[in-house]
Amino acid sequence: MTTAPSSARWGERLWPGSAPRVVPDSLARIREEVVACARCPRLVEYRSRVARERKRSYASEEYWGRAVPGFGDPSARLVAVGLAPAAHGSNRTGRVFTGDRSAAFLVRAFHDAGYANQATSDHRGDGLRYRDLYLTAAVRCVPPGNHPTPAERARCAPFLERELRCLTETRAILALGGFAWDALRDVVPRVYGGTRPDVPFAHGACAPLGAGKPILWGSYHPSPQNTNTGKLTEPMLAQLLVRIRESYGGRPR
Numbered sequence: 150m151t152t153a154p155s156s157a158r159w160g161e162r163l164w165p166g167s168a169p170r171v172v173p174d175s176l177a178r179i180r181e182e183v184v185a186c187a188r189c190p191r192l193v194e195y196r197s198r199v200a201r202e203r204k205r206s207y208a209s210e211e212y213w214g215r216a217v218p219g220f221g222d223p224s225a226r227l228v229a230v231g232l233a234p235a236a237h238g239s240n241r242t243g244r245v246f247t248g249d250r251s252a253a254f255l256v257r258a259f260h261d262a263g264y265a266n267q268a269t270s271d272h273r274g275d276g277l278r279y280r281d282l283y284l285t286a287a288v289r290c291v292p293p294g295n296h297p298t299p300a301e302r303a304r305c306a307p308f309l310e311r312e313l314r315c316l317t318e319t320r321a322i323l324a325l326g327g328f329a330w331d332a333l334r335d336v337v338p339r340v341y342g343g344t345r346p347d348v349p350f351a352h353g354a355c356a357p358l359g360a361g362k363p364i365l366w367g368s369y370h371p372s373p374q375n376t377n378t379g380k381l382t383e384p385m386l387a388q389l390l391v392r393i394r395e396s397y398g399g400r401p402r
């Protein structure tokens with residue numbers, strides 16, 4: 150059987166001169182492309198350097214050191230979007246929101262709300278599974294100082310856009326922090342139509358995208374800067390998750 154060239158990308162013709170034949174997109178295809186992506190020279194250099202130099206407490210570990218793909222339930226009604234991998238969190242473990250204090254706070258909340266089969270997210274082989282929830286990020290490579298540039302955000306946005314197109318059951322999109330909120334405000338009109346939502350970011354911010362379309366929600370990011378100072382507490386996040394799931398009717402399925 151003839152197979153498509155391995156370099157074929159979503160939406161391209163498979164063979165030069167052939168009739169238009171679109172390669173169907175999928176979360177698996179996006180994942181492959183994310184992991185192989187090296188389009189941002191500054192981030193590629195930084196993610197590799199962090200993986201090479203390592204934190205002393207993880208000196209014996211092999212870091213992932215590449216772009217980090219999304220993870221979760223392909224039939225999810227809730228999609229949560231973070232900023233970018235943390236240097237010694239996802240950039241070390243290779244799974245979104247895994248292996249640092251932000252992950253510990255967030256995954257415990259998702260577990261308590263019924264979206265995760267366990268309350269911890271330590272490494273890729275730890276058995277964590279999400280139901281009715283998909284986690285991803287606005288930028289897939291760790292940025293210096295947790296600050297991607299506008300150009301890096303724009304370059305990575307097509308991955309988020311494509312994921313949202315593949316996640317056809319989505320009823321709610323939760324931006325974890327103002328950076329993800331702004332990235333999503335750019336992306337959602339391209340996926341769902343309509344105009345860019347003009348609701349400012351806040352914890353509990355809510356921007357319905359139109360009849361029959363998802364609602365965009367905002368939460369403070371679960372970073373230690375927010376959770377250690379009480380800006381974001383466990384009850385605040387739990388209450389928001391209740392509001393979100395009530396908006397589309399019911400507990401995780």
Ligand code: SF4
Nearest residue numbers: 186188189216290305
């Ligand atoms: S940030 Fe996104 S676009 Fe840039 S190299 Fe990483 S995966 Fe590719």
